[in-house]
Amino acid sequence: MREYFKVLLLFVGFSVVFSTLTACDGMQAGNANLANGASKGNSSKSGNYPPVVSGIAEGAIHLLDGTKTKLSDHKGKVVILNLWGIWCGPCRDEMPHLQAIQKQYADQGLQVMGLNVGDHEGKAEPVENIKRFAEQMKIDYTLARVESPMINQFYLLSKQNSVPQTIIVDREGRLRGLFVGGGPRVYSEMKSAVEKTMNE
Numbered sequence: 001m002r003e004y005f006k007v008l009l010l011f012v013g014f015s016v017v018f019s020t021l022t023a024c025d026g027m028q029a030g031n032a033n034l035a036n037g038a039s040k041g042n043s044s045k046s047g048n049y050p051p052v053v054s055g056i057a058e059g060a061i062h063l064l065d066g067t068k069t070k071l072s073d074h075k076g077k078v079v080i081l082n083l084w085g086i087w088c089g090p091c092r093d094e095m096p097h098l099q100a101i102q103k104q105y106a107d108q109g110l111q112v113m114g115l116n117v118g119d120h121e122g123k124a125e126p127v128e129n130i131k132r133f134a135e136q137m138k139i140d141y142t143l144a145r146v147e148s149p150m151i152n153q154f155y156l157l158s159k160q161n162s163v164p165q166t167i168i169v170d171r172e173g174r175l176r177g178l179f180v181g182g183g184p185r186v187y188s189e190m191k192s193a194v195e196k197t198m199n200e
């Protein structure tokens with residue numbers, strides 16, 4: 001019996017450690033699908049979803065070629081914005097899933113944009129590092145950098161100061177899903193939200 005409790009305690013300990021590895025930066029991880037009604041079974045009419053906050057819709061996205069864009073420039077497309085860092089293991093694990101979604105829906109007007117949050121100290125990641133990382137990971141969706149004001153808007157929205165964080169925005173600029181952390185459950189729910197949004 002004593003051996004049983006030892007094994008049980010060990011299992012619980014590993015479960016707690018593993019659950020904290022689904023996001024980086026010390027906050028509690030997990031799915032935070034906060035799009036109005038997206039996970040609550042509310043009406044599926046797209047008009048019931050809130051617009052993306054202006055700090056994200058109008059925030060500067062610095063593309064790796066030196067130009068800038070913003071989310072509102074992409075109205076008419078379904079856009080996935082993913083906050084990530086090179087140093088973040090769960091961010092790396094999530095990238096093949098984002099790549100697969102981009103490949104599946106690119107011809108139907110979906111765009112994935114990976115928004116780098118900087119190095120582990122919050123300083124801007126050099127463009128060369130991001131390009132080299134993209135080659136190593138074989139990433140062909142858009143990668144860019146964002147600054148603190150926009151990053152903070154994500155953190156305010158999710159109430160979690162961690163990455164990865166992903167939002168799904170529909171063709172009208174409405175928030176359709178917000179996901180924090182990674183793991184099979186998050187990927188599955190993210191894929192379902194994208195499919196639903198693309199099919200409307």
